Amino acid sequence: MALPISNNIRRLRFDADEMTQSELADRIGMTRQTIAAIEKGKYAPSLEAAYRIAHVFGVPLDEVFQYHPEQDGK
Numbered sequence: 001m002a003l004p005i006s007n008n009i010r011r012l013r014f015d016a017d018e019m020t021q022s023e024l025a026d027r028i029g030m031t032r033q034t035i036a037a038i039e040k041g042k043y044a045p046s047l048e049a050a051y052r053i054a055h056v057f058g059v060p061l062d063e064v065f066q067y068h069p070e071q072d073g074k
Contacts, residue, residue, distance in 0.1 A: 003042070003043075003044050003071075004068045004071040004072040005041070005065055005067055006041060006065070006066045007038065007039065007064055007065050007066070008063065008064055008065075009035070009053065009064060010039050012057045012059070012064065016056075016057060020032075021035040021039070022035075024056060027056050028049060028052040028053060028056060029052075030049065050065055
């Protein structure tokens with residue numbers, strides 16, 4: 001089942017001079033594999049990690065992540 005959270009990390013990385021997953025991971029203290037899982041919607045980051053990602057791109061949190069309650073299985 002898909003997480004009820006989507007994100008724009010891939011687009012934001014592309015817009016940031018094609019930043020790699022590894023570069024983003026290094027900047028926020030995570031692994032490239034974790035960034036890949038977040039991008040694919042297979043892993044929901046902690047609130048702190050979400051804010052760190054938004055900070056790297058200089059955008060508000062809701063420009064990076066969107067919550068879709070209709071997809072929440074709870």
